[in-house]
Amino acid sequence: xxxxxxxxxxxxxxxxxxxxxxxxxxxxxxxxxxxxxxxxxxxxxxxxxxxxxxxxxxxxxxxxxxxxxxxxxxxxxxxxxxxxxxxxxxxxxxxxxxxxxxxxxxxxxxxxxxxxxxxxxxxxxxxxxxxx
Numbered sequence: 001x002x003x004x005x006x007x008x009x010x011x012x013x014x015x016x017x018x019x020x021x022x023x024x025x026x027x028x029x030x031x032x033x034x035x036x037x038x039x040x041x042x043x044x045x046x047x048x049x050x051x052x053x054x055x056x057x058x059x060x061x062x063x064x065x066x067x068x069x070x071x072x073x074x075x076x077x078x079x080x081x082x083x084x085x086x087x088x089x090x091x092x093x094x095x096x097x098x099x100x101x102x103x104x105x106x107x108x109x110x111x112x113x114x115x116x117x118x119x120x121x122x123x124x125x126x127x128x129x130x131x132x
Contacts, residue, residue, distance in 0.1 A: 001060050001061065001063075001064045002060075002120075002123055002124055004123075005060070005119055005120055005123040005124075006056055006057060006060045006120070008119060008123075009056050009060075009115055009116050009119050009120060010052065010053055010056045012115050012119070013052055013056065013111075013112045013115055013116070014049065014052065016108070016111050016112065016115065017048065017052065017108060017112075020107070020108045020111065024104065025101070025104070027101065052112070055112070056116060059078055059081070059116050059120060060120055062077065062078075062081070063077065063078070063120055063121060071121040071122045071124075072121075073121075074120070074121030075117045075118065075121045075122075077121075078113060078116050078117040078120065078121065079113060079114075079117050081113075082109065082110070082113035086109055086113075087106070087109075090102075090105075090106060090109070
């Protein structure tokens with residue numbers, strides 16, 4: 001596993017998250033914040049950063065454990081894991097919760113997936129000690 005690649009993907013995903021959140025419509029930010037900007041915003045941002053790091057690290061770990069020889073195959077693993085794990089769970093959850101802006105909420109997940117899919121498989125560890 002290439003730790004530099006994991007950190008680069010994490011930082012790029014954080015930047016994309018800040019841009020995504022700052023461009024959100026007012027209805028989405030009120031729904032995400034529970035109506036008040038000061039209530040729990042710092043806690044939700046810390047939770048978001050931790051969840052994003054866990055997602056990125058797990059994706060890198062999955063690519064190492066999958067042991068697929070081609071970078072294109074690894075890229076497909078990342079994209080397919082989002083399509084067949086994250087997306088169905090989101091739709092299942094939306095059956096029980098009111099997500100009126102589902103397309104906008106899914107867009108960040110897709111952006112994060114694509115950032116990981118285009119960097120992690122193509123930037124492998126330079127030494128064999130870090131590959132396992």
